Amino acid sequence: MTSAERLNLAADFPAATRDQWRGLVEGVLRKSGVEFGDPEAALATRTYDGFDLRPLYTADDTAPDAGFPGLPPYVRGATPGGRVLSGWDVRQRHADPDPATARRAVLADLENGGTSLWLVAGAAGLPVAALGDVLADVYLDLAPVTLDAGAETLAAADALLAVHVDKGVAASEVRGNLGADPLGLRARTGEPADLGVAVELARRAQAYPALRSVVVDGLPYHEAGASDGQELGCAIATGVAYLRALTGAGLDVDQAARQLELRLAATADQFATIAKLRAARRLWARVTEVCGATVRTAPLHAATSSTMTTRRDPWVNMLRTTLACFAAGVGGADAVTVLPFDAALGLPDAFARRIARNTQSILLEESKVAGVIDPAGGSWYVERHTDELARAAWAVFTEIERAGGIAAALDSGLVDERLAVTRTARTARFAAGEEAITGVTVFPNENEKPLTREPAPPEPGGGLPRVRYAEPFEAKLESS
Template structure:
């Protein structure tokens, strides 16, 4: 046994080892002082946080929280990384998305940090006959190109490959992905691929095989994420799609290793950094299991492209999106994504401007060049929490994958509506959390800024639709704010509510701030100074402590009604106060409350 030298850093060596039981007793004591008396062995459950997919984040993880051996980086099951070494030679591939034939913007991206291009082509993107012009200044032997052309994938691929040929790019220098994803296109548009099944996709795979570094197929999980699906559903749907493609490719004559080498997987990276890290690690483990079942375990290293989540992007206070995408990009890098696309902060508003594109590029650059994030393989590996979360998420995703297979596979699950129904169930539950602000959206449902000048962008090309819906976390509150904006444009003023502060500041400050925050989330301007008669408001809300309410609430409500208030609310838990019409409190359905408020005020 190796004996380490005494370096004087004994740390806790002189203290007795702590036990889980001791921690539980201490945690139960803290809970008791907060008014929750629970047995010590239940303290962890009380302090746990429920996640989607039946998962829970516990307050304490130790070496006893076992997970399967993740193996070594670059070796099956590839949990720790698809690569065996760090990427000190440049970090992950910075892949920026373009939907218009703006050759100047494309070149600017490549000259200032981007290392590959993700081009939306065909419907909702760059016209196929404009690809040459869009790429006129690009050295195609240096910058990989990834296509996203939906139903026009075959034509777009032929156009791109012809462009490589015209420019004399050697086959071994062609890199990227032709973007064939018929099931992803069906999920987006609802249009089933034609009667020849995957024949055109198999043909593209055969064609791509003549280019050693080019892949033909993308397994895009974003349609399921953007429809409101959970992390496990996103992973499970990607597995079912990938397996369907493997079947088609091997039936078309490709061997398993070549078929596996034609796939690239695209996942969403969210501001929930640990869930994103675990998702990418779990995805590699699951795909390695598929490859093992197919008899090619060594070829099961999943190539991953992470995209900062469109669902988390907000139209209001879009500057906060810079913070969201930074956290998401960090998580994608730590999680081991080979390529990362940072959506510009104004993504929800339309086409990004030059500043937004620059910030998007620099997000990766700072994390790679200044934070040196890419120099360490799987930096989260060994964390008891991350390893446990990876294992639990992998199991939940495998369950969803198996359910999809029992439903007839990804194609039948989509066409029967089964997939859409499952995603909708998850989104409905999440929408309830968003509406009650238990899942806050900074700048929208929390800390909104009504006086902020709107950010205006040129509209982006309409994305193909007709299939699974596209949702955003801010959509319910965005609808309320849009009603307020229309009222402001029509009348010159926003709807107002008078906040009646009762008692000393110590009694009313907390609930006054809460009520102001809540009403502004719906575009209702709070008035806290002067009298109700001078406020220009149609409604009022009482704000104070329970003790003050007991003494003054009913009298103050009567006075407000006499002054012309058509509706009197109270900031606090529901009680039996005469003259009070409604209550606003932490955990109330803010969307329902605000919608009803705007309805009463005649804000359409």
């Protein structure tokens, strides 16, 4: 008996057919009184990107070959070994404006499972002048820092590099990202994008072989209500704009590509998140191939979505972020940030931070989610979803390029117009009960004792609107 024969566990059973499945489904639908024509169409779910998620996928539902991990088109991962040996980077976000509190929180995270830091500095977070105090006890050669300083990016980058010098960290050991994202700042604030900031920091980063300087952030679009395809399309268009700016300033295309890191949202829709991260690698590989780069991948940072968080019954946010973190790991994220469950209420407390980092620790150390290379690979559903999402995102990207690029599309209102359609449709589905927010639109606790937190520094506004889908329904509950 061959190994193939031994593994054919269903050899003694007749092969099931699609027609048999359809017949059984039709019987169930009739008994339940559901009106239907085609049973597959009746059970399909239309995505906000215009393609259907069907109830059944088989080997007939082919998708383009996803290749192998570590090889083009990198759908299955940027490295052959995935994250099996090291796990993903547990990147903790800090935005507390009080330097002493931030310093304690940073140390607590790094001593208890965190492996890197995402520091929000400037008006929306830590004072730039306090970066040295906050990082005084941090071994920066072991725990890299990614900055998020908005309009104060240059000053924050200067301060961070000065801390490395003060600590005697060799240039070859400086890692992390200086966080230049002028187009993301344009999307959030409406202020003109100064790509010179990205150019200057990219030039400066050439002295540090392991340091990156630019973040291609999809969160401003996600937080404004974008679909997964819209978020991806806007992010890819942003990345292309940065490649143009950096190569136009004298860097070669590989030097430019090495400066970029992608950041995308992870949601509680686990399969959509898995497909989004896999599609992001495929899209970026195609962009860099066309640009003639040999550097075909970029680090992928997944952050749990703020649009899905709730102020009411915030404990349910733990379940949402666990699903999102799981999906980010399965999708092959290089770094993952889990927002604390009370983040929608204000500045997180120590307990919420501990739960956020322990969510990752449990998935990594106990559940061994990183212990399998591309566990979703070969799933007919995931492979088809990845392909259809990549095509939808490419359509968004090409529309933006025809409009003159992401900066022009933001200035003309094209991006906001497209996102508003999706935002309105999703809100309508929540209002109609077609989608649910547990603890708010379904199963609300009318006698809930609210949590209170110190208010967080206000995020910059003036650009794309920011949405948290539970907010209007929470307001209705509180006023009733």
